Amino acid sequence: MRRNKTLRIFTLAFFCLLILGFIAFKTGAVDRYFNQAEVVNGERKDSISLGEIDSILSNPTMLSTSKSVIAIDQKIKFPAKAKAGKDSLAATPKK
Amino acid sequence: MDYYKTLEGTGLSLLFLALVFIPMEKVFPAKPRQGIFRSHWVTDLFYFLGQYLLWGFGVIWALSYFSFWLNDIVPHTFRHKITGQPWWLQAIEVIVLSDFIIYWGHRLQHKAGFLWRFHKVHHSAQHLDWLAAHREHPLDSIYTIGLINLPAFIIGFPLETLSALIAFRGIWAIYIHSNVRLPLGPLRMLIGSPELHHWHHDLDRDRGNYANISPIMDIIFGTYVCPDHEPEKFGIPESFPKNYFAQLSQPLLPKKKSRSSEPAEVRTTIARINYDEAETGKLESQLEELN
Numbered sequence: 001m002r003r004n005k006t007l008r009i010f011t012l013a014f015f016c017l018l019i020l021g022f023i024a025f026k027t028g029a030v031d032r033y034f035n036q037a038e039v040v041n042g043e044r045k046d047s048i049s050l051g052e053i054d055s056i057l058s059n060p061t062m063l064s065t066s067k068s069v070i071a072i073d074q075k076i077k078f079p080a081k082a083k084a085g086k087d088s089l090a091a092t093p094k095k
Numbered sequence: 096m097d098y099y100k101t102l103e104g105t106g107l108s109l110l111f112l113a114l115v116f117i118p119m120e121k122v123f124p125a126k127p128r129q130g131i132f133r134s135h136w137v138t139d140l141f142y143f144l145g146q147y148l149l150w151g152f153g154v155i156w157a158l159s160y161f162s163f164w165l166n167d168i169v170p171h172t173f174r175h176k177i178t179g180q181p182w183w184l185q186a187i188e189v190i191v192l193s194d195f196i197i198y199w200g201h202r203l204q205h206k207a208g209f210l211w212r213f214h215k216v217h218h219s220a221q222h223l224d225w226l227a228a229h230r231e232h233p234l235d236s237i238y239t240i241g242l243i244n245l246p247a248f249i250i251g252f253p254l255e256t257l258s259a260l261i262a263f264r265g266i267w268a269i270y271i272h273s274n275v276r277l278p279l280g281p282l283r284m285l286i287g288s289p290e291l292h293h294w295h296h297d298l299d300r301d302r303g304n305y306a307n308i309s310p311i312m313d314i315i316f317g318t319y320v321c322p323d324h325e326p327e328k329f330g331i332p333e334s335f336p337k338n339y340f341a342q343l344s345q346p347l348l349p350k351k352k353s354r355s356s357e358p359a360e361v362r363t364t365i366a367r368i369n370y371d372e373a374e375t376g377k378l379e380s381q382l383e384e385l386n
Contacts, residue, residue, distance in 0.1 A: 011122040012277075018115045019266055026262035030255060059151045060265025063107040 026060070105147040115266075116225035116273050125223075125276035125289060125325050133222045141339035143229040150233035157237045158244065165248045174251035185252050186260050190308055192246035198312035200242040201305040210238070211300070212346040219342065221330040223289075223296055228272035232346060243307065264308050272296075276325065283321065285309055290321065297326040 117131060177185065204214040213235040220227040231239075246252075254261075271292035279288050287310055295304040303318035304310065313319035336342050 008122055011118050015115060015119050018111075019263075022111070022115075022266060023259050023262045027259045030258040059147060059154070060261050061108055061112065061269060062104050062147060062151070063111055 022061075022063075025063070101148060105144065108147060109143065112225055112269065116269070116275075119277075120224060120274045123275045123277045125274050125293060129222055129224070129274055131224075133224070135220075135222065135337060136226060138337065138339050138342070139220070139226040139230050142231065143226060145233070145339075146229050146231070146236070150236060153233060154236055154240055157241065161241055161244070162248050165245075169249055169251065177250050178253050182257065186257060188250075189247060189252055189257060189260065192250075193243050194307050194309055194312050196245055197239070197243045197307045198305050198316070200239070201307075202318075204235075204238070205300055205305070212350075213238070215331050215335070216342050216346065218296060218300070218331050219335045220296070221328070222274075223272050223293060223329050224274040225269050225272065228269040232343060234346075267308065283310070284314065285311070290325075291319075293329070294320045294322065294326055296329040298328055298330060298332055300331070 120131070177188075180188075204210040213232040216232040217230055217235060220230050267287065271287050271289050273289055275289045277288070278290055279286065283291060287304075287306065287308060291304045291310055294302055303320040304313055305318055306312040310319055336345055
């Protein structure tokens with residue numbers, strides 16, 4: 001009985017930890033995208049890709065480790081595509 | 096986006112979600128007899144892969160289109176005022192506005208025949224778990240995501256300040272479908288939980304619990320349902336294809352007139368009787384084997 005209770009507490013703690021870690025990962029990714037992009041030799045280098053930002057809108061549980069390199073001239077065109085990401089908020093499709 | 100990276104992201108997401116939800120479903124099961132590889136899990140895996148690898152791009156396109164189209168509706172000065180508010184106030188505003196819109200949008204999906212054709216794909220799941228949460232027709236996804244984001248698109252809440260909320264809402268939506276029973280106590284009046292959402296997936300199409308992140312809209316509009324036990328059976332009363340591709344194409348095909356002349360209550364009762372008979376048959380065969 002006591003072992004069962006320990007297992008339940010451990011599982012619950014594990015669940016909470018992973019959920020919090022996931023939220024921190026996503027928040028950190030968005031923060032890095034908007035605030036920490038580097039420009040090297042005329043190219044914008046991000047620690048995450050535009051797809052990752054898009055996924056926040058369309059599929060919040062998507063995990064990606066991809067890095068992106070966006071040429072500066074493309075970046076000028078970027079806001080039209082990225083308006084959904086930068087200027088607004090989206091959430092889950094599930095009900 | 097690089098397709099290889101999308102594939103990697105999909106694999107990582109599947110692994111992560113399995114790691115988060117399988118232990119919970121094992122330790123706190125809502126239906127203890129339901130296994131991880133229950134029937135039709137492959138169909139739900141197809142939905143998961145389709146959502147991550149194919150349809151997500153269509154949804155992104157639709158969102159960008161909506162955003163571009165709605166961008167100039169609200170004056171920029173108003174948007175600046177919104178973004179100047181504390182993040183917690185923005186979060187409350189987003190939850191309340193999105194939940195209000197999605198509540199009525201979701202009720203409409205259950206009432207209007209045309210919308211139900213697509214939405215019933217989601218309700219066709221006879222077993223609920225974290226994987227079944229992904230069973231959704233792509234056109235139904237565009238409708239839902241469009242609605243849930245409507246206030247954000249119009250008013251212009253910044254993603255930077257609210258990404259944590261979005262991530263939480265994303266994962267919570269999967270949690271409420273999982274085969275978990277972990278009563279939240281009085282908190283269940285504030286935040287949705289599996290015990291509430293499982294009743295939404297009951298055989299009865301108009302059972303209730305339509306709200307998204309918080310059940311407050313259900314409480315306000317009288318559709319809150321919270322019995323102290325799990326529903327007997329999930330799914331829809333009518334017959335529905337079991338195959339992924341047939342399920343995707345079914346809502347697009349001309350409507351058949353045959354069985355659906357019966358009222359919904361009659362079909363629900365027939366489905367319950369069929370289920371009881373099937374369960375009795377199983378028990379009888381088990382008894383025979385024991386004898």
